[in-house]
Amino acid sequence: MGNWERLVWNQREVLLEGFLVTLHVCALAFAAAILGGLALCLLRMHVRPLRPLATLLIEFFRATPIFVQLMWVNYVWPELFGWPNSFFTAGWVALALQSSGYLAETFRAGIEAVPRGQREAGEAVGMGPALVMARIVLPQVALTTAPAIVNQFTVIVKSSTLVSVITVQDLMFQSQKLVNVWYEPIEILTATAAIYIAFVFAVSACGKRLSDALRRRFGIGSG
Amino acid sequence: MFSDALRESVDLSLFWDYREVMLSGLAFNFHVFAASATAAIALGLGAALLRVAQALPFRVLGTLHVETFRNAPDYIMLVWVHFVLPLLLGAALGTRIEFHPFASAVIALGLVYSGYYAETFRAGIQSIPRGHLEAGRACGMSERQILWRIVMPQVVRRMLPEGLNQLVSLFKATTIVSLITVPDLMYRVSMVTATEMKPLPLYTGAALLYFAVVFAAASLVRLASERWRRRILA
Numbered sequence: 001m002g003n004w005e006r007l008v009w010n011q012r013e014v015l016l017e018g019f020l021v022t023l024h025v026c027a028l029a030f031a032a033a034i035l036g037g038l039a040l041c042l043l044r045m046h047v048r049p050l051r052p053l054a055t056l057l058i059e060f061f062r063a064t065p066i067f068v069q070l071m072w073v074n075y076v077w078p079e080l081f082g083w084p085n086s087f088f089t090a091g092w093v094a095l096a097l098q099s100s101g102y103l104a105e106t107f108r109a110g111i112e113a114v115p116r117g118q119r120e121a122g123e124a125v126g127m128g129p130a131l132v133m134a135r136i137v138l139p140q141v142a143l144t145t146a147p148a149i150v151n152q153f154t155v156i157v158k159s160s161t162l163v164s165v166i167t168v169q170d171l172m173f174q175s176q177k178l179v180n181v182w183y184e185p186i187e188i189l190t191a192t193a194a195i196y197i198a199f200v201f202a203v204s205a206c207g208k209r210l211s212d213a214l215r216r217r218f219g220i221g222s223g
Numbered sequence: 224m225f226s227d228a229l230r231e232s233v234d235l236s237l238f239w240d241y242r243e244v245m246l247s248g249l250a251f252n253f254h255v256f257a258a259s260a261t262a263a264i265a266l267g268l269g270a271a272l273l274r275v276a277q278a279l280p281f282r283v284l285g286t287l288h289v290e291t292f293r294n295a296p297d298y299i300m301l302v303w304v305h306f307v308l309p310l311l312l313g314a315a316l317g318t319r320i321e322f323h324p325f326a327s328a329v330i331a332l333g334l335v336y337s338g339y340y341a342e343t344f345r346a347g348i349q350s351i352p353r354g355h356l357e358a359g360r361a362c363g364m365s366e367r368q369i370l371w372r373i374v375m376p377q378v379v380r381r382m383l384p385e386g387l388n389q390l391v392s393l394f395k396a397t398t399i400v401s402l403i404t405v406p407d408l409m410y411r412v413s414m415v416t417a418t419e420m421k422p423l424p425l426y427t428g429a430a431l432l433y434f435a436v437v438f439a440a441a442s443l444v445r446l447a448s449e450r451w452r453r454r455i456l457a
Binding site for chain 1: 399427433434
């Protein structure tokens, strides 16, 4: 037990610091993925001239492995666009790209599930397209896609371990650094794995409760 | 400046010059994929059968397996299997054990995806109406016969679309094995980048190559599962 105390408990501040960086990266990536996913989805569905471009981007983001995207954003984008200029930014941007592709498809399925008649009813009472979208369509989309959105957040958390490869100092990075200092991987890596597993488990359990509660409160029909 | 960089990234001739190195790297991705897919499906079926078992200890064990591996990030599992598991096994057996990176990659990805497969199998198994099992028993079939002749054929048909999607995800996950020095495509790209100092065309080429493979596979899966669905629901 001495090893656990020396290598894990006494290093708790370093590990916590890493975990906070993980949270920071994931939160930024999640927020950007929701906005980006919504934008891609609306472009694909409602802006005819940009539809092929939006479709291409969605398919590219979805079908390229996250690690490949991370390396691509990290090494290619700075030369191509002069941005991102830090590893931290490259990390969350890459995570956001992939998830925005998945979320765009999730949102599209959610929007298409809203019956046409409701939109027509909105127009019939004099609402504009934007108002119909904001007041009638999107609230229902949020309800039906909540489980998939939470699930996507857990995917982001899992993928976020890879940003340590480009030296973002997240939990994975700190734990590997500790391993390199102490040369004792058993306790450190096991504890790190346990933290990730517990966190992802907690997020999905809370997310499931939340979306069930939302559905009970606002859901229509048997749902 | 911008147009030079753009031309350079679109000009993939450097990637093409190394095509043999890159393709043999991609072959490693396929090897890891095939081996870990086999492991994941076999382990996943085992864990699913544990989860639907009558005895409580089996159910607990199955649930523990699923919740651990389904919630674990691929990368930490990969590192854990490669650096910790050999030490633990070595201590248990009293010898020094080291895993070949390829073996670690297959074990880690096999374990993580067995968690996903277990859930898919379980959903399939639990969707079989009780009446089918009772009918099998009424005809005097043994439990094993019921499993393989009545339950599994239906389970496989029902889980096929999702199971195939998970195979595509598994293939995507194989790109991280370069991080424990399995010489896959990403590993080759980083090696060539270190000598050529031109990440732009190399990483773009790798991204496009992976995209082509995954997109083709995912499109085939989509097509196949639409057909399947129509046939099953008809």
